[in-house]
Amino acid sequence: MSRRSLLRGSVAAGATLLAAGCGVPAAYVEEGARAGRDLSARDRTLDFANWPLYIDTDDEDPRKRPTLDAFREETGIAVRYTEEINDNDEFFGKISPSLMNHQETGRDLIVISDWMAARFVRLGWVQEMDRAAQPNVAKNLAAQLRTPAFDPGRLHSVPWQSGITGIAYNRRRLGRELRSTEELWADDLRGKVTLLSGLDESLSLLLQGDGVDVTRWTADDFHAVCERIEGLVRRKHIRRFTGNDYIKDLSTGDVLACQAYSGDVIQLQADNPDIEFVVPEEGAELWAESLMIPNLAQHKSNAEKLVDHYYRPEVAAELAAWVNYVCPVPAAQNVLADSGDEELVALAEDPLIFPDADMRSRLTIMRDIRSDERQEFAKKWNAIVGL
Structure with a gap:
C-alpha cells in the first residue's frame, strides 16, 4: 500500500x-x-x-x-x-x-x-x-x-x-490512448470514470480541462466546473468519487480511467504494465x-x-x-x-519522478482556495460528491 x-x-x-x-x-x-x-x-x-x-x-x-x-x-x-x-x-x-x-x-x-x-x-x-x-x-x-x-x-x-495529479488509465482494456481531460467524457467511458472526492485534490485538473489558468481561477470558473461535473454525475458517466481506493478499481478493471496520483501509478505499473499515467494536454497540477x-x-x-x-x-x-x-x-x-x-x-x-521539460511545461501549481471561499465551495462540491 x-x-x-x-x-x-x-x-x-x-x-x-x-x-x-x-x-x-x-x-x-x-x-x-x-x-x-x-x-x-x-x-x-x-x-x-x-x-x-x-x-x-x-x-x-x-x-x-x-x-x-x-x-x-x-x-x-x-x-x-x-x-x-x-x-x-x-x-x-x-x-x-x-x-x-x-x-x-x-x-x-x-x-x-x-x-x-x-x-x-x-x-x-x-x-x-x-x-x-x-x-x-x-x-x-x-x-x-x-x-x-x-x-x-x-x-x-x-x-x-x-507529485502530479493527472489521469491513470488501462490502455489495453480501453483500446486507445488518452491524452486530454476532455477525453474522459467520451461515450465509451460512460460509467467507467472516477474522480477524487476531495475538493483540493480534484479541482485543479478539472479547471485545467476547461482551459482555466489555475494560478488565477475565479468563483465563476469553479461554478462552471461544478455544473459540468454535476451533469456528468446525473447522467451516470462518472461512476463514483473516491479517496485513494481508485487503485483497486483501476487494478480490477471496474474503471478504465480516473484521476490519480503519479506516485501510486508507478507502484501499480510494477504489477500491471497496462496502466498508464498521463499529464493531459490541457495541463495538470504539480503539488x-x-x-x-x-x-x-x-x-x-x-x-x-x-x-x-x-x-x-x-x-x-x-x-x-x-x-x-x-x-x-x-x-x-x-x-x-x-x-x-x-x-x-x-x-x-x-x-x-524526474519530469522532463515537456512534462514540466504542462504542470502548474494551483492557487489556494481562500478562507473566504472554502466553506461555500466545499458545500457545493460535497453536494455533488453525495449525489
Whole structure:
C-alpha cells in the first residue's frame, strides 16, 4: 500500500475546522511571537512528525531509516520520528489548540500538504527558516517549486516530496490512448470514470480541462466546473468519487480511467504494465507536501539542519528511490543515473519522478482556495460528491 493509499481527509471536516478556528482573528500569531527558546545547541534531538510510508526503510529491518540514521551519525542529532499524520484535517485538529493559544506543540518539524500549509502560513503558525543555514535547499530546490502563491520565496516551507495529479488509465482494456481531460467524457467511458472526492485534490485538473489558468481561477470558473461535473454525475458517466481506493478499481478493471496520483501509478505499473499515467494536454497540477517548523519549536536549528540534509542530492536520491514521488531535487537524477544499478537507472529515467521539460511545461501549481471561499465551495462540491 502506498503512502497515498491512506485517505488524506475530507473537505467537509476542513470546512468545519475553518469555521471553528481559522476564521477567528485571535488565532493569528504575530511574527514576533512565533520563535521559542531554541535548545538545539545543548539538546541534540528533534521531533519529526510525518505521514506513514513516507520515508526510506531498511529492507531487513523496517524500524531502521537509513537517511535518518546517516543524519544522526554525521551530526550527532537524534531524530524522534513519528508517523502520526494520517489526514491533514485530523492533524490540524490535533495541534491547532496549542498553536492558537501560543503554546508549543511538541513537534519541531511537520509535513503537511500545501493547501493545508497555506492555512498555517496565513495564521502565522509556522516560523521562517534560516536559509543561510540551508545551503543545499538554496542550491538544489527545483525552480518550479520555489515560489508558491501561499508562501512567496518558500520562506516558511520546503517541499518534502512532490507529485502530479493527472489521469491513470488501462490502455489495453480501453483500446486507445488518452491524452486530454476532455477525453474522459467520451461515450465509451460512460460509467467507467472516477474522480477524487476531495475538493483540493480534484479541482485543479478539472479547471485545467476547461482551459482555466489555475494560478488565477475565479468563483465563476469553479461554478462552471461544478455544473459540468454535476451533469456528468446525473447522467451516470462518472461512476463514483473516491479517496485513494481508485487503485483497486483501476487494478480490477471496474474503471478504465480516473484521476490519480503519479506516485501510486508507478507502484501499480510494477504489477500491471497496462496502466498508464498521463499529464493531459490541457495541463495538470504539480503539488507538494512540505516540511514546516511550528511556532515555539524547541529545536529549530536542529530541524533546519535536517531539512538541509534531505536536499543533498545523494540523500534526495535515496529517498526518491524508496517513495517514488516527484523528487524536489533535480540533481538527484544524476546520482541515480550514475549508480550503475539497473533499477535505480530506470527510476532516473522515469518522468513521474524526474519530469522532463515537456512534462514540466504542462504542470502548474494551483492557487489556494481562500478562507473566504472554502466553506461555500466545499458545500457545493460535497453536494455533488453525495449525489
